[in-house]
Amino acid sequence: MSSEQAHVVTIREVAAAAGVSIGTASKALNGRGKLREETRARVTAAAERLGFRPNPLAQGLLQGRTYTVGLVTGDSFGRFSIPVMLGAEDALGAGQISVFMCDTRDDPIREQHYVERLLARRVEGIIVTGRRTEPRPSIGAGLPVPVVYAMTQSASDDDFSVIPDDRGGGALAARHLLATGRARIGHVTGPERFEAARRRAEGLTDALAEAGTGPAGEPLFGEWTEEWGRQGADILLRAHPDVEAVFCGSDQIARGVSETLRERGRRIPDDVAVVGFDNWEPMVEGCRPPLTTVDMNLGEIGRIAAEHLLEAIGGAPRARGVLTVPCSLVLRESTRVS
Amino acid sequence: MSSEQAHVVTIREVAAAAGVSIGTASKALNGRGKLREETRARVTAAAERLGFRPNPLAQGLLQGRTYTVGLVTGDSFGRFSIPVMLGAEDALGAGQISVFMCDTRDDPIREQHYVERLLARRVEGIIVTGRRTEPRPSIGAGLPVPVVYAMTQSASDDDFSVIPDDRGGGALAARHLLATGRARIGHVTGPERFEAARRRAEGLTDALAEAGTGPAGEPLFGEWTEEWGRQGADILLRAHPDVEAVFCGSDQIARGVSETLRERGRRIPDDVAVVGFDNWEPMVEGCRPPLTTVDMNLGEIGRIAAEHLLEAIGGAPRARGVLTVPCSLVLRESTRVS
DNA sequence: GAAAATAAGGAATAGGTTTTCCTTCGCTGA
DNA sequence: TCAGCGAAGGAAAACCTATTCCTTATTTTC
Numbered sequence: 001m002s003s004e005q006a007h008v009v010t011i012r013e014v015a016a017a018a019g020v021s022i023g024t025a026s027k028a029l030n031g032r033g034k035l036r037e038e039t040r041a042r043v044t045a046a047a048e049r050l051g052f053r054p055n056p057l058a059q060g061l062l063q064g065r066t067y068t069v070g071l072v073t074g075d076s077f078g079r080f081s082i083p084v085m086l087g088a089e090d091a092l093g094a095g096q097i098s099v100f101m102c103d104t105r106d107d108p109i110r111e112q113h114y115v116e117r118l119l120a121r122r123v124e125g126i127i128v129t130g131r132r133t134e135p136r137p138s139i140g141a142g143l144p145v146p147v148v149y150a151m152t153q154s155a156s157d158d159d160f161s162v163i164p165d166d167r168g169g170g171a172l173a174a175r176h177l178l179a180t181g182r183a184r185i186g187h188v189t190g191p192e193r194f195e196a197a198r199r200r201a202e203g204l205t206d207a208l209a210e211a212g213t214g215p216a217g218e219p220l221f222g223e224w225t226e227e228w229g230r231q232g233a234d235i236l237l238r239a240h241p242d243v244e245a246v247f248c249g250s251d252q253i254a255r256g257v258s259e260t261l262r263e264r265g266r267r268i269p270d271d272v273a274v275v276g277f278d279n280w281e282p283m284v285e286g287c288r289p290p291l292t293t294v295d296m297n298l299g300e301i302g303r304i305a306a307e308h309l310l311e312a313i314g315g316a317p318r319a320r321g322v323l324t325v326p327c328s329l330v331l332r333e334s335t336r337v338s
Numbered sequence: 339m340s341s342e343q344a345h346v347v348t349i350r351e352v353a354a355a356a357g358v359s360i361g362t363a364s365k366a367l368n369g370r371g372k373l374r375e376e377t378r379a380r381v382t383a384a385a386e387r388l389g390f391r392p393n394p395l396a397q398g399l400l401q402g403r404t405y406t407v408g409l410v411t412g413d414s415f416g417r418f419s420i421p422v423m424l425g426a427e428d429a430l431g432a433g434q435i436s437v438f439m440c441d442t443r444d445d446p447i448r449e450q451h452y453v454e455r456l457l458a459r460r461v462e463g464i465i466v467t468g469r470r471t472e473p474r475p476s477i478g479a480g481l482p483v484p485v486v487y488a489m490t491q492s493a494s495d496d497d498f499s500v501i502p503d504d505r506g507g508g509a510l511a512a513r514h515l516l517a518t519g520r521a522r523i524g525h526v527t528g529p530e531r532f533e534a535a536r537r538r539a540e541g542l543t544d545a546l547a548e549a550g551t552g553p554a555g556e557p558l559f560g561e562w563t564e565e566w567g568r569q570g571a572d573i574l575l576r577a578h579p580d581v582e583a584v585f586c587g588s589d590q591i592a593r594g595v596s597e598t599l600r601e602r603g604r605r606i607p608d609d610v611a612v613v614g615f616d617n618w619e620p621m622v623e624g625c626r627p628p629l630t631t632v633d634m635n636l637g638e639i640g641r642i643a644a645e646h647l648l649e650a651i652g653g654a655p656r657a658r659g660v661l662t663v664p665c666s667l668v669l670r671e672s673t674r675v676s
Numbered sequence: 677g678a679a680a681a682t683a684a685g686g687a688a689t690a691g692g693t694t695t696t697c698c699t700t701c702g703c704t705g706a
Numbered sequence: 707t708c709a710g711c712g713a714a715g716g717a718a719a720a721c722c723t724a725t726t727c728c729t730t731a732t733t734t735t736c
Contacts, residue, residue, distance in 0.1 A: 008460075008482065010692060021716045026694055033695090034713060053458045057404065058692035061395040061721045064346075071439070082416070086441055098459060101409070101439040103424055120391045121436060122346075144346065226624040252620065282590065282621070286564040348722060359686050364724055371725090372683055396722035399691050 087302025146312035169327035170203020188232035189249025229256020289333030425640025484650035508541020526570035527587025567594020627671030
């Protein structure tokens with residue numbers, strides 16, 4: 001890198017260096033207009049030599065575009081929103097679009113503030129993401145740019161949200177456990193007020209019903225914590241000492257469940273199989289044994305959300321409603337067939 | 339929000355609506371110039387009514403400023419870089435500066451690419467952050483904008499890096515354990531090739547030496563994993579069955595250590611105290627008992643880095659070298675005095 | 677009552693780039 | 707010989723805002 005390049009070069013200087021007018025320089029660099037090949041080469045050489053970079057502000061001003069989008073999260077860019085974000089960045093980066101990052105810390109005032117700021121900056125679209133897929137208030141109706149919700153859901157039907165298929169994820173776990181020969185399957189999960197928890201439980205129950213069976217007792221709704229996983233496992237073992245598998249609403253819960261199972265003398269996976277949800281690496285790998293779990297494909301969710309946003313920016317009619325993305329199962333020790 | 343506002347309003351329209359010239363409108367909105375109060379009010383009212391927002395591209399073009407900075411990370415915005423980022427965002431947001439997010443996935447090609455893009459976008463500064471504080475190649479010498487490394491360290495002495503005081507963190511843990519009456523203190527930590535691991539070990543050893551004692555055996559260098567924590571604890575217990583405390587290089591290691599201690603019949607904190615490093619909530623709280631740990635104050639690191647960047651942007655002479663930020667101790671059950 | 681000062685606001689310029697429209701020049705064809 | 711054409715590239719407008727410099731009208735001061 002040339003350290004003497006403190007001064008920012010403009011196309012004017014390039015034009016002067018090449019001995020042409022500004023307009024001609026622009027045409028040469030952008031492959032427009034009718035120019036002699038020699039001229040074109042002379043201009044590009046000058047631009048190269050001077051380290052010219054077109055000023056995107058001037059370009060944007062002229063074209064009325066900024067090639068930027070805003071990414072708003074309340075998750076403090078946590079475990080869920082980050083993979084989403086990375087997926088989105090992939091899709092956007094390919095389109096030469098840069099991303100403004102805004103963390104609202106789940107504060108509606110801050111959120112409003114950030115949205116204002118993004119609009120002032122003339123972003124061409126906004127992606128909203130969150131900590132859980134629960135419905136949340138719309139970020140604002142009738143905004144001048146398209147908005148896509150990813151890994152969170154707008155309460156308004158007019159908005160477009162991309163979320164994981166929790167029900168399908170539950171079913172996936174159920175069918176896997178059945179396929180490994182477990183019949184009596186318990187379920188320890190998060191608070192019932194969470195749609196995600198309810199849908200995962202439904203997926204489990206429905207898949208079992210399809211196979212002509214049912215879960216071992218009602219789903220145990222509690223907290224999204226390891227501590228609850230430990231308690232839940234105790235409750236489950238007392239009510240159903242013959243349980244053969246436990247499907248858990250999160251990897252953290254699964255970790256608590258695994259610990260209690262072990263402490264109560266159950267071997268995993270020989271006596272009891274365990275399936276988690278989230279595929280959160282540090283949890284899943286710290287588990288003993290390593291945990292089979294459902295992956296929500298967060299990156300995919302982000303990518304799809306970004307692609308929809310790009311299409312909307314491109315003028316496609318805005319999508320509405322909810323799009324669910326299939327989950328996938330990641331196999332590890334905790335459900336191995338011995 | 340008015341949904342009929344698809345068209346973006348310019349100051350020209352505001353001026354027309356208020357019956358004044360463009361220049362006057364600008365002055366009215368920015369509180370410059372000599373204007374009658376009534377005129378000023380008329381203009382602001384018109385701007386309000388039309389939903390006028392000054393175009394930042396035009397402003398930037400004119401002022402030669404963009405009020406943006408780039409944030410480059412190789413951590414995939416993981417556990418370490420996120421808090422740093424949030425701290426930075428705090429400091430920058432206050433200055434009305436927006437942040438472009440770039441994840442390099444630790445790929446130098448991508449990194450170079452992103453830096454180019456950021457410079458093309460005329461960011462006023464760049465923050466580089468990472469997964470660990472290890473020295474890394476400079477992002478480029480003689481860039482036209484100031485660069486600050488946060489939670490990572492440039493290999494070049496000409497750059498400026500802000501990192502946690504690992505040595506101090508180790509000393510903090512040591513003194514706390516001594517204060518709770520533990521004398522024989524073991525250390526299980528990450529790979530020796532990591533500067534962070536070596537410094538934490540040094541901090542421990544030095545603080546113990548100051549108190550006229552020494553650690554229980556050499557530091558056990560291994561991996562940054564729970565699995566290593568379990569193994570390390572076994573090794574430690576075999577060599578020093580009378581160990582009274584274990585200082586761990588990370589919370590994950592501490593978690594593994596705690597498990598093994600329990601399984602070997604040691605009660606925490608009654609028989610053996612445990613201190614972790616990172617204060618990573620899900621790990622620390624899933625631990626049994628909850629873990630006393632060293633917090634690197636990542637948010638503070640980000641904030642300080644951002645403040646230095648702002649100063650450099652403001653024209654202050656660029657700082658060089660390394661600035662360390664003190665760690666703090668977070669007390670929980672695992673070192674309680676019974 | 678005239679000169680000077682002040683208040684209020686308009687006109688014009690700058691900032692960097694792209695694009696549209698012109699100009700110039702050499703050449704072709706009738 | 708001259709109208710017409712294509713090639714090559716220049717001039718200027720446009721994008722939007724902030725600021726500097728003017729102009730005009732009103733008020734103050736002697």
